[in-house]
Amino acid sequence: MRKIFIFIMMSMIVSNSFSQELLFRATFDEKLTDEVGPYQITPKADLVPTYVDGKYGKAISLNGANIEYYDVNTTLTAGIDPKTNAMTYAAWIYSTITDAQRDSAVAAGTSGLAEQQIIHFLGTGNTRVVLHTVFNDVTSNIATWGATGASIQSTASNCIARNEWQHVAIVTDPTAKTVTFYVNGAQVGDVITVEEFKLVAPGNGIYRIGAHKLGDRSGFFGYLDEVCMFSGALSVEQIQKVMANNYDLAAVRPVLSDDVRILSNPVKDVITLEGVDNVKQLTLLTLDGRNVLKSNRTNTLELPGVSSGNYLLKVELTDGTLGFRKVSVIK
Known part of the structure; x- marks a missing residue:
């Protein structure tokens, strides 16, 4: 099946309130591109990407024995801390791990499980596994290391299959102190209450897809497609839409109107937003997502010391609407 995705970049990016926003989406359609924003996807050193037929379009192939992985610079999401904000992570997975590979991973580890990382925070200190699968000779499951001091697994065992496509998702809510797992658009097991959340955003703002942050273990055997990340807790209906390759959450999003525009773009000393x-809040960002300047509750943003170049203006409204505009600065 060929993947169709309609996306309008820079001049008309639309979002919902900060509580529900698609932050990152990797389709792996023979490209290492984030379909949402200016995030960078970088393969492990000397790794040449291998693409296979995916759930939608193409998928990335990973050899867990070689600990293959891809790192994602998500600097633009700085401030969206999963320790304080609800998050949703999802992916299509196709696990090809064999019994021999599973047994070898179990023997090499300390948990008695063969862990296959899907999404992991990459950083020093107390960063954590966001979403992974676990296998041994009697069970398979979906799990996270995002809270307390050990792996948290779904209470529905044997929910992960091998050699078939499955959609997996996790919703983490640090306010309610809950973790909820989904497989193929349905909740699996109970909503799990945790004592403490330990999903800490890494200081370098980087996620790793397909392996442990240490780069020497927990490689994924198989294929990954449509790896995505949302701020906010998606409902089961929204997860089902994402599973169906429909990322249009417009029904729950206030849209930044086309009438909202930058006056006299390119600009020199001040950005004035009209409409x-x-x-x-207005935030000026570099194209790779680094904060440059901010202003609160005003339609203008002065530009002292800002060099000539192209930037993104992040626009946040009091009703929760969030959007971006491309702006050129000429000094």
């Missing part, structure tokens, strides 16, 4: 009067 809106309920601005909560």
